[in-house]
Amino acid sequence: MSNKWITGAAILCCLGLVSGCSFAVPPVDLLKAPSVTADLQEMRLAVIEHLPSGAKLTLPAHSPAGTAAINEIDLNGDGQNEAVAFYKKEMNQFELGAIILSRKNGKWEKMAEIQELGSTVHYLDFQDVTGNGVKDMLVGWSGGEEVKKELTAYSFEGTSAREIGRHSYTELAVGDLDNDGVSEIVLFQFDRTEHVSKAELYRFIEGKLRPSDRLALDGTINGYSQILLGNATESRKGIFIDAGVGAHSSQTTLLVVEDGRLRNVFAGRGRAPEAIFNPYTVTSEDINNDGIIEIDLMKQPVGTEEMPLVSIPWIHSWHQWDGQESLKWVRDSYFDFSAGFRLDFPESWHDLVTIRKAEEASPGSIVIEYIGAGEHRKQELLTLTYFPRNQKQEKEKEWKEKQAIIVPLGERNDKSFIAVLPEGNPNLPDKYAREYERLRIDAQQARELFHFVHL
Numbered sequence: 001m002s003n004k005w006i007t008g009a010a011i012l013c014c015l016g017l018v019s020g021c022s023f024a025v026p027p028v029d030l031l032k033a034p035s036v037t038a039d040l041q042e043m044r045l046a047v048i049e050h051l052p053s054g055a056k057l058t059l060p061a062h063s064p065a066g067t068a069a070i071n072e073i074d075l076n077g078d079g080q081n082e083a084v085a086f087y088k089k090e091m092n093q094f095e096l097g098a099i100i101l102s103r104k105n106g107k108w109e110k111m112a113e114i115q116e117l118g119s120t121v122h123y124l125d126f127q128d129v130t131g132n133g134v135k136d137m138l139v140g141w142s143g144g145e146e147v148k149k150e151l152t153a154y155s156f157e158g159t160s161a162r163e164i165g166r167h168s169y170t171e172l173a174v175g176d177l178d179n180d181g182v183s184e185i186v187l188f189q190f191d192r193t194e195h196v197s198k199a200e201l202y203r204f205i206e207g208k209l210r211p212s213d214r215l216a217l218d219g220t221i222n223g224y225s226q227i228l229l230g231n232a233t234e235s236r237k238g239i240f241i242d243a244g245v246g247a248h249s250s251q252t253t254l255l256v257v258e259d260g261r262l263r264n265v266f267a268g269r270g271r272a273p274e275a276i277f278n279p280y281t282v283t284s285e286d287i288n289n290d291g292i293i294e295i296d297l298m299k300q301p302v303g304t305e306e307m308p309l310v311s312i313p314w315i316h317s318w319h320q321w322d323g324q325e326s327l328k329w330v331r332d333s334y335f336d337f338s339a340g341f342r343l344d345f346p347e348s349w350h351d352l353v354t355i356r357k358a359e360e361a362s363p364g365s366i367v368i369e370y371i372g373a374g375e376h377r378k379q380e381l382l383t384l385t386y387f388p389r390n391q392k393q394e395k396e397k398e399w400k401e402k403q404a405i406i407v408p409l410g411e412r413n414d415k416s417f418i419a420v421l422p423e424g425n426p427n428l429p430d431k432y433a434r435e436y437e438r439l440r441i442d443a444q445q446a447r448e449l450f451h452f453v454h455l
């Protein structure tokens with residue numbers, strides 16, 4: 001739950017003006033809400049005043065521009081922000097709407113109202129899809145789980161809202177995919193019973209949003225687990241589609257726009273497969289915070305070949321699109337989702353280490369070992385372990401008896417996390433000993449490579 005969400009909801013509940021306010025906000029969050037400026041309070045009061053009777057504010061489920069109960073945005077290009085809020089009628093659960101207020105002579109007045117049938121607002125974004133330099137309003141209305149959602153685009157001129165497109169979708173992505181300053185809309189259609197999946201590119205042509213290209217995708221998927229529009233290279237945007245396949249596997253497809261058409265980058269020149277496959281569900285993300293989205297490729301550590309799939313301590317090998325038809329390696333990391341941490345590997349470890357589970361030491365323990373000199377001459381580089389906080393002293397004493405540096409990494413959910421770095425000389429021939437020394441990390445690096453992750 002984003003902070004903005006809590007703040008918006010908290011303030012409205014504080015005012016006590018929303019009849020039947022259903023936002024469950026813990027008192028501690030109410031206290032944390034920043035003081036509201038007089039202008040902001042005036043806007044909020046005006047929005048509530050202009051709601052139809054029996055309506056209460058509702059929040060879109062997905063808002064790439066940021067989730068807030070009231071959005072402030074200049075929709076008609078006059079340099080003044082309008083206030084946009086969505087509501088739901090209490091009596092009729094299928095009546096939704098939006099009110100748009102503008103400020104005239106220091107007073108908020110209703111500029112436009114949109115009414116729609118549906119049960120929830122699935123999507124809300126503000127992007128310029130017409131190319132006039134002013135943001136348009138894109139709303140995805142949902143009628144429920146089993147019903148196709150509908151995207152409606154509104155362009156504002158003066159004080160009136162004009163509907164410029166209405167199209168059904170399963171999922172969607174909106175952004176400037178061809179760097180011309182105007183956003184494109186890509187709607188994904190998935191029919192599970194017909195095994196059909198496709199992407200449709202929409203552009204604003206002659207006064208309306210019209211389909212300008214269409215691309216068939218793999219229809220044998222179970223469903224989309226994530227659709228993410230973001231930088232695929234430093235200068236080009238793309239859409240990363242992570243989809244579930246089979247019992248627990250997943251595939252990632254990357255779409256870009258080239259010469260005005262959608263292109264599946266891994267499907268060119270007869271190259272197979274047309275997607276990146278993984279044994280478990282993964283989701284693409286900007287793992288190294290460089291502004292470019294990485295694709296996860298799970299890699300089985302050397303020496304785990306006999307293990308059942310579910311027990312393997314997978315290496316997550318993150319890759320970026322190379323701008324052609326392949327991937328380039330960026331970083332390796334290890335995840336333990338149940339304990340809630342990620343360990344990034346330093347670049348020097350790439351292809352030279354393996355992971356072994358060391359459950360005998362403590363459940364969840366892993367040992368990273370150097371394998372440059374061959375699998376039979378593994379040398380420990382780092383042990384990562386965690387244990388209940390109340391066993392901290394006893395465990396640390398145990399570890400200190402070994403020739404090793406103990407690095408406390410932090411605590412979470414009543415568990416203490418430590419890294420153990422061996423101190424002794426490796427039992428390796430000179431050439432490999434030198435390489436091993438190059439791969440060693442110190443306490444500072446261990447702390448930098450370790451991250452708690454959101455569960």
Ligand SMILES: [Ca+2]
Pocket residue numbers: 073074075076077078079080081082
């Ligand atoms: Ca305006």
Ligand SMILES: [Ca+2]
Pocket residue numbers: 175176177178179180181182183184
């Ligand atoms: Ca564009």
Ligand SMILES: [Ca+2]
Pocket residue numbers: 285286287288289290291292293294
């Ligand atoms: Ca990145």
